[in-house]
Amino acid sequence: MLFFYANNKDYPDPAWRGRVTGVFIALVVLWALLVGSEFKPWILFDARSLSATGRFLNGFIPPAHSAEFLTMLLHATWQTVAMATAGLSLALLGAIPLTLIVTRRLSISALGTGRISRLTGLVRQCVRWLLVLLRSVPELVWALLLVRIVGLGVTAGVLAIALTYCGMLGKVYAEILESSDTHATETLLKNGNGRLVAFFYGALPESASELLSYTMYRWECAIRGSVVMGFVGAGGLGQRMDESIKMMAGNEVATMLIVFMLLVAASDGMSKLLRRHWA
Amino acid sequence: MPIPPTVRVSTVILLLGLAAFIVASFASLPLAWSDLFSAEAVRSSSEFLHGFMPPDVSPAFLRKIAIATQETLAMSALGTLLAALLGIMLALPASGRYGSALRAITRTILNSLRSVPELIWASMLLIAAGLGPFAGTLALTVHTTGVLGRLFADAIENGQRLPEATLRINGSKSIAAFLYATLPQTLPQIMSYTLYRWENNIRAAAILGIVGAGGLGQMLKYHLSLFQMQQAASVILAMLLLVAMVDALSFVWRRVMTTA
Numbered sequence: 044m045l046f047f048y049a050n051n052k053d054y055p056d057p058a059w060r061g062r063v064t065g066v067f068i069a070l071v072v073l074w075a076l077l078v079g080s081e082f083k084p085w086i087l088f089d090a091r092s093l094s095a096t097g098r099f100l101n102g103f104i105p106p107a108h109s110a111e112f113l114t115m116l117l118h119a120t121w122q123t124v125a126m127a128t129a130g131l132s133l134a135l136l137g138a139i140p141l142t143l144i145v146t147r148r149l150s151i152s153a154l155g156t157g158r159i160s161r162l163t164g165l166v167r168q169c170v171r172w173l174l175v176l177l178r179s180v181p182e183l184v185w186a187l188l189l190v191r192i193v194g195l196g197v198t199a200g201v202l203a204i205a206l207t208y209c210g211m212l213g214k215v216y217a218e219i220l221e222s223s224d225t226h227a228t229e230t231l232l233k234n235g236n237g238r239l240v241a242f243f244y245g246a247l248p249e250s251a252s253e254l255l256s257y258t259m260y261r262w263e264c265a266i267r268g269s270v271v272m273g274f275v276g277a278g279g280l281g282q283r284m285d286e287s288i289k290m291m292a293g294n295e296v297a298t299m300l301i302v303f304m305l306l307v308a309a310s311d312g313m314s315k316l317l318r319r320h321w322a
Numbered sequence: 323m324p325i326p327p328t329v330r331v332s333t334v335i336l337l338l339g340l341a342a343f344i345v346a347s348f349a350s351l352p353l354a355w356s357d358l359f360s361a362e363a364v365r366s367s368s369e370f371l372h373g374f375m376p377p378d379v380s381p382a383f384l385r386k387i388a389i390a391t392q393e394t395l396a397m398s399a400l401g402t403l404l405a406a407l408l409g410i411m412l413a414l415p416a417s418g419r420y421g422s423a424l425r426a427i428t429r430t431i432l433n434s435l436r437s438v439p440e441l442i443w444a445s446m447l448l449i450a451a452g453l454g455p456f457a458g459t460l461a462l463t464v465h466t467t468g469v470l471g472r473l474f475a476d477a478i479e480n481g482q483r484l485p486e487a488t489l490r491i492n493g494s495k496s497i498a499a500f501l502y503a504t505l506p507q508t509l510p511q512i513m514s515y516t517l518y519r520w521e522n523n524i525r526a527a528a529i530l531g532i533v534g535a536g537g538l539g540q541m542l543k544y545h546l547s548l549f550q551m552q553q554a555a556s557v558i559l560a561m562l563l564l565v566a567m568v569d570a571l572s573f574v575w576r577r578v579m580t581t582a
Contacts, residue, residue, distance in 0.1 A: 128344055181525070194354070288446055303442075
């Protein structure tokens with residue numbers, strides 16, 4: 044087709060050159076990507092890899108279901124959920140005060156003139172940078188570093204979730220509060236109330252359901268995150284999964300994947316329930 | 323005075339349940355707070371943090387970081403590209419074009435691909451693909467296929483059906499009708515979902531290597547396990563820079579696209 048139009052003297056293709064250049068550039072980029080990511084699909088089909096994969100996948104059926112293993116798994120799963128919950132609670136402990144500082148809406152010095160005094164502006168900017176720093180280091184990297192400081196186990200995981208999610212919650216809470224209706228907050232502040240009163244009676248009721256539903260969403264993320272952090276030694280389901288994969292125990296991995304999916308579905312259901320309740 | 327709002331019993335029960343859940347979480351975890359706040363711990367962690375300074379910025383090391391960054395970008399781009407292609411292919415049955423049975427089956431497959439995080443896929447795929455960026459690329463592909471396939475299927479389902487039906491009634495083949503009626507409607511959405519996932523995947527690719535799947539993450543893990551803190555610090559800085567750049571670019575891009 045392409046060549047037909049290109050060679051047709053009566054109806055030359057006006058976009059011919061652009062099209063060829065486009066295809067050429069795309070191929071060059073694709074080639075660079077294939078080289079860069081060492082894309083060698085034939086590795087999957089060489090005899091050694093096939094036999095390893097075969098052995099691993101063969102183990103999947105039937106999934107491991109001995110009572111001892113299931114008890115261990117239950118314990119690990121609870122640990123994961125507890126890690127996420129404890130981490131998120133600590134994150135809230137940090138995020139709520141930081142939000143109160145960051146939110147411009149609650150600024151008292153901005154009353155009247157609309158300008159924020161230089162000192163409080165500076166403090167606000169510093170806290171904002173702190174939040175950026177906390178959330179831009181991925182939770183897995185926090186966990187990897189904290190494992191070196193506090194040792195293997197759940198403490199590293201809880202702290203990693205607390206640090207990352209403090210940054211995320213602080214930023215998004217402030218955004219939600221900034222974008223809600225200002226009238227009540229402003230009136231309270233202008234009539235001489237403190238920022239806490241303005242927050243509790245003005246800003247909070249205005250956006251409580253949004254704040255809550257974002258928190259629940261983050262809790263779901265934290266559960267998935269705490270499983271993943273187990274892979275760097277932060278305890279819970281992830282650490283068990285990592286061990287089973289390394290031992291190529293397909294049957295255990297199969298059960299764990301099922302449990303993981305159930306866990307995600309359950310946390311999804313629970314957060315839906317709570318959101319509906321407060322919506 | 324206005325009447326105070328009534329408090330529902332179910333709210334009280336839910337709140338109490340939530341509080342009990344949080345307390346149970348803290349109580350059941352073997353948290354080593356004492357280790358963390360003891361003088362010994364403070365000393366060792368400050369030593370640990372001091373080890374990071376100054377980050378290694380020798381040209382030879384920066385070149386290595388550049389290669390790893392390139393690897394990360396290549397993994398994310400190729401993974402997203404493959405996932406978009408596979409996603410389209412799976413989105414066709416998942417959008418109910420070939421009957422509701424196939425729709426349910428493909429949706430189940432997509433959901434299970436999606437519900438397992440990239441990192442877990444990567445650590446399983448290491449068995450088949452060996453250490454290195456190839457496993458990471460496959461992991462990104464598999465997870466992203468689940469995400470994009472579902473989004474594409476929804477986009478196709480939500481599109482107008484009339485144009486395609488008209489073409490079909492007037493005798494065009496099924497493929498032609500899809501390509502000329504349904505695809506053009508959904509293409510903008512498909513493009514924006516794919517770009518959005520690419521952005522996510524760059525972030526994911528940067529850390530995937532921690533389980534051995536290539537890129538910056540693998541480098542970080544390598545230097546951390548050898549206690550080469552200064553090198554590890556540079557890798558972390560490179561990760562932060564990469565993520566910040568991606569964020570800034572997507573912010574600018576979004577602004578351009580929405581104002582244009």
